[in-house]
Amino acid sequence: MNALPDKIDAGTAVVCRDATVTYPGGVCALDRINLSVRQGERLAFVGPSGCGKTTLLRVIAGLQPLTSGVCQRSNKYQRSNESEQQNFEGTPKNSDDGKVGRQPAVNRRSVATSFVFQQPALLPWTNVLKNVALPLTLGRRRERASAKDLRERALAAIKEVQLTEAATRYPHQLSGGMKMRASIARALVTRPEFLLLDEPFAALDDMLRNQLGRLYLKLWGHHRFTSILVTHNIAEAIQLSERICVMHRGSIVSEIPNPLSTSKPHKDLRRTNEFAEFFGKVSDALENAASSNSERAFS
Numbered sequence: 001m002n003a004l005p006d007k008i009d010a011g012t013a014v015v016c017r018d019a020t021v022t023y024p025g026g027v028c029a030l031d032r033i034n035l036s037v038r039q040g041e042r043l044a045f046v047g048p049s050g051c052g053k054t055t056l057l058r059v060i061a062g063l064q065p066l067t068s069g070v071c072q073r074s075n076k077y078q079r080s081n082e083s084e085q086q087n088f089e090g091t092p093k094n095s096d097d098g099k100v101g102r103q104p105a106v107n108r109r110s111v112a113t114s115f116v117f118q119q120p121a122l123l124p125w126t127n128v129l130k131n132v133a134l135p136l137t138l139g140r141r142r143e144r145a146s147a148k149d150l151r152e153r154a155l156a157a158i159k160e161v162q163l164t165e166a167a168t169r170y171p172h173q174l175s176g177g178m179k180m181r182a183s184i185a186r187a188l189v190t191r192p193e194f195l196l197l198d199e200p201f202a203a204l205d206d207m208l209r210n211q212l213g214r215l216y217l218k219l220w221g222h223h224r225f226t227s228i229l230v231t232h233n234i235a236e237a238i239q240l241s242e243r244i245c246v247m248h249r250g251s252i253v254s255e256i257p258n259p260l261s262t263s264k265p266h267k268d269l270r271r272t273n274e275f276a277e278f279f280g281k282v283s284d285a286l287e288n289a290a291s292s293n294s295e296r297a298f299s
């Protein structure tokens, strides 16, 4: 294993070196991943089901222990055989199925990272305001903030996602898009350094997906968090990311800078020739990875 440097370079948010995860039972979900993410970068992982996207997201979040290799995250380290670094207070080391299916506990380490999942996972017994305030409430003692201060911060986050009028509504009184807005507000209320999104808009129709994509870009423009988006949707990756990592069978097979990246995409971007051309390039990278693998399997 490479020696771990004392500190990560200025401007770098994450570095993975030969990061490998083999699950109990022998599935190699990540195979010597080498990746560097700049602070404030918007990155996307695309690839077929089971290629290791969620596992890599969990590694970057510090939720998934490595079998070997290193994942270094601005001043936080995770390396294989260093279990102390990998167990998050209040967070199960391995969830039942090993997938990210629940919000990580909010604690000293994870407060710098927030997740947004496909399922908004709002607490059904309380309103939007209290759901959004939850990470602050859990960290209240640490933050030494007054209840009034927490409420104001939660209301500010709710305003940013344009949900002020629904602040006192309960989750069952919200549409799918509104639930997702609440989930994004809850993720951003702690002003995280990292926002990790695991297929956040996959369950929504195209129009909502586009609206929320624009909202996400606006929020990124304000807060400049480092963001990693897992998606199956190439068009979404192009619209929301500055760089696209194509994954296949536990490896990053291609890293493609996005020439169309902008934090203010025009609504006709998808209809342009440049979009079609870049879409083709990403699709080709995915197809090439799949065909070279099947050739290997048959050779």
Ligand SMILES: Nc1ncnc2c1ncn2[C@@H]1O[C@H](COP(=O)(O)OP(=O)(O)OP(=O)(O)O)[C@@H](O)[C@H]1O
Pocket (backbone or CB within 6 Å): 023, 024, 025, 027, 028, 029, 047, 048, 049, 050, 051, 052, 053, 054, 055, 056, 096, 097, 098, 099
């Ligand atoms: N806890 C686990 N135990 C054993 N194998 C697992 C576990 N979690 C994931 N895997 C396997 O690891 C591989 C990568 O899974 P992962 O969820 O990271 O892929 P993914 O690209 O995010 O897939 P999807 O797009 O379907 O969510 C898959 O083969 C999966 O079955």
